[in-house]
Structures are given as C-alpha cells and as structure tokens.
Amino acid sequence: xxxxxxxxxxxxxxxxxxxxxxxxxxxxxxxxxxxxxxxxxxxxxxxxxxxxxxxxxxxxxxxxxx
Amino acid sequence: xxxxxxxxxxxxxxxxxxxxxxxxxxxxxxxxxxxxxxxxxxxxxxxxxxxxxxxxxxxxxxxxxxxxxxxxxxxxxxxxxxxxxxxxxxxxxxxxxxxxxxxxxxxxxxxxxxxxxxxxxxxxxxxxxxxxxxxxxxxxxxxxxxxxxxxxxxxxxxxxxxxxxxxxxxxxxxxxxxxxxxxxxxxxxxxxxxxxxxxxxxxxxxxxxxxxxxxxxxxxxxxxxxxxxxxxxxxxxxxxxxxxxxxxxxxxxxxxxxxxxxxxxxxx
Numbered sequence: 326x327x328x329x330x331x332x333x334x335x336x337x338x339x340x341x342x343x344x345x346x347x348x349x350x351x352x353x354x355x356x357x358x359x360x361x362x363x364x365x366x367x368x369x370x371x372x373x374x375x376x377x378x379x380x381x382x383x384x385x386x387x388x389x390x391x
Numbered sequence: 392x393x394x395x396x397x398x399x400x401x402x403x404x405x406x407x408x409x410x411x412x413x414x415x416x417x418x419x420x421x422x423x424x425x426x427x428x429x430x431x432x433x434x435x436x437x438x439x440x441x442x443x444x445x446x447x448x449x450x451x452x453x454x455x456x457x458x459x460x461x462x463x464x465x466x467x468x469x470x471x472x473x474x475x476x477x478x479x480x481x482x483x484x485x486x487x488x489x490x491x492x493x494x495x496x497x498x499x500x501x502x503x504x505x506x507x508x509x510x511x512x513x514x515x516x517x518x519x520x521x522x523x524x525x526x527x528x529x530x531x532x533x534x535x536x537x538x539x540x541x542x543x544x545x546x547x548x549x550x551x552x553x554x555x556x557x558x559x560x561x562x563x564x565x566x567x568x569x570x571x572x573x574x575x576x577x578x579x580x581x582x583x584x585x586x587x588x589x590x591x592x593x594x595x596x597x598x599x600x601x602x603x604x605x606x607x608x609x610x611x612x613x614x615x616x617x618x619x620x621x622x623x624x625x626x627x628x629x630x631x632x633x634x635x636x637x638x639x640x641x642x643x644x645x646x647x648x649x650x651x652x653x654x655x656x657x658x659x
Contacts, residue, residue: 365586388626
C-alpha cells in the first residue's frame with residue numbers, strides 16, 4: 326500500500342506499524358519524533374499504531390550534537 | 392514635529408537637520424545613528440525619525456543604555472522583542488550562543504534550562520570563560536548576559552529536562568528553542584512539546600558537527616509549528632567533533648528563526 330512519508334509517496338507492506346516502518350528505515354526509535362496525519366504519536370504507541378493506505382507520516386530524525 | 396531622540400519622543404520646531412539636533416542636544420557626539428543606520432552626512436530630519444547620539448567611548452548612564460544599545464536595530468522592532476519570552480532547552484554549544492544573540496538584541500525574557508556545569512571541553516564552542524569551569528551553565532550564562540545586556544530578565548533552572556517538567560518549564564514561552572546535545576533528548580523534547588503545546592513554535596537543530604561547508608546548514612519548516620536547523624545528518628561521533636564555527640552557524644540560524652517568529656515572519 327501507499328503512504329506519504331515526509332511528503333514523498335512510499336510503498337510499504339499492508340498493516341505495517343510505525344515501529345515496523347522505522348525498522349525498515351533503519352532509524353533508532355529514541356532518535357525520532359513522528360507525526361501521523363498531523364498528530365504527534367508518542368514512542369510508547371509506535372508498536373500499536375498500524376498504518377493505513379494514504380496516511381501522511383512525518384518522521385523527524387535527530388543526530389547528536391549541540 | 393516629533394522625533395525620537397535616544398528613544399525618547401521630543402518635539403522640535405520646523406525642519407531641523409541631523410547636525411542641528413546634535414549641536415543642540417549633544418554637541419560632542421561623534422556617532423549619529425538615524426533610523427538604525429550610522430549617518431555620515433547631514434540631512435533634514437523627517438517626522439518620527441529615530442535619532443541616537445553617541446560619544447565614542449563614553450560610558451553611558453544605565454537609564455540611557457537601552458536606547459544606545461538598540462540604536463542599530465531596525466526601528467520599531469525593539470518593543471516586540473522586549474515583550475517576548477523565549478525558552479532555551481540546553482545551554483551548550485547551541486544554547487549559549489543563542490542566549491547571547493537574543494540577549495544582545497533585547498529579547499525581554501529568556502528561560503534557560505540545563506542540568507550541567509561548565510567543563511573544559513565545552514570551551515571550544517560554548518560562550519563561557521575559563522574562570523567559570525565548574526559553575527552551573529545556567530548561572531554562568533545569567534552572569535554573562537548581565538554583562539552584555541542588564542535589561543534582559545533571565546530565569547534559570549539547573550534541572551534535567553524530562554517529559555514531566557516540560558509544561559512547568561516552558562508552558563509560557565512565545566517560542567521554544569531545542570538546543571540539546573543528545574539525539575534522544577532532542578526527540579523527547581520535540582515529541583512532548585509538540586503534543587502538549589501544538590500552538591507554540593519550536594525551533595530545533597540536528598546536524599552541525601565538523602567543518603563541512605557552511606551553506607549545508609539550513610532552516611526548514613517541517614510541520615505545523617516545528618522548524619529544524621542543520622544539515623540533518625552530520626552528528627557528533629568519534630572522528631567528527633563539534634566546533635565553534637559550524638555549531639555557531641546553526642545556533643544563529645536558530646536565533647534568527649526565533650526573531651522572525653517573534654516578529655510574525657516565517658523563518659524559512
């Protein structure tokens with residue numbers, strides 16, 4: 326199915342969770358902030374949140390330094 | 392007509408020139424600033440001009456200082472900045488430079504939060520001094536800001552930022568700045584703050600280690616009220632250190648984004 330990840334369309338497996346999406350992107354859960362359809366999803370909810378076709382996902386990935 | 396002399400409104404008769412105003416009010420002034428820009432030539436003044444007369448090297452009285460400090464501001468913005476409150480989460484390489492920049496231009500209130508103390512390895516990029524090693528960063532920065540601009544109200548909290556204390560620390564700010572070092576702390580703050588305070592702008596940073604070209608650091612609008620500064624990828628790691636110039640570029644991107652937000656402009 327197709328979702329929109331950071332504004333770009335992307336094909337993913339049906340019913341993939343947010344946690345699964347981050348795994349396929351090889352992103353550390355602790356280093357991201359995620360918005361799903363304009364709503365912030367907290368890390369504790371990543372594994373229980375399944376994606377639907379057409380979802381708009383914003384993943385902000387942080388690297389260290391400051 | 393009315394002009395502003397050292398930010399005080401005064402009435403002058405007719406159309407005086409800049410040099411006539413100098414001769415009347417401060418004949419020994421050798422820096423004449425008109426509407427935010429130093430004047431080298433005489434000119435006839437216009438209604439509502441902002442004129443600042445400065446004698447080079449003269450230490451002003453405290454009550455005159457604000458007007459003289461903001462003489463190089465774009466006229467009209469000072470009142471907005473003075474009425475603003477900015478939270479700075481982390482007073483390290485990013486946060487210390489952001490605090491200094493916002494303090495210099497007269498942002499009225501800064502809330503500084505950092506649990507740590509100044510240590511020698513900070514001094515390659517952070518706005519502290521050797522004799523401040525061992526002091527709490529927030530207290531050291533409060534003192535430094537007092538030396539730079541005593542008219543800024545500085546609220547300091549030497550605590551570790553957690554999801555639980557974010558509302559108490561930052562719930563009242565006009566803009567929040569994320570200036571942490573650790574990626575997990577950055578992500579935690581963004582997640583918590585955006586979900587609790589979706590209407591307050593947040594300026595975060597990611598990717599400013601090393602000495603890659605300056606122009607790879609950008610300011611981007613990510614979503615709703617979130618803005619992100621940095622190259623997005625160059626993290627601090629073994630072999631890639633943090634250094635004053637590039638961290639400073641990111642810090643000043645963030646500080647300028649804050650200024651634009653406070654003045655009602657888009658940062659990007």
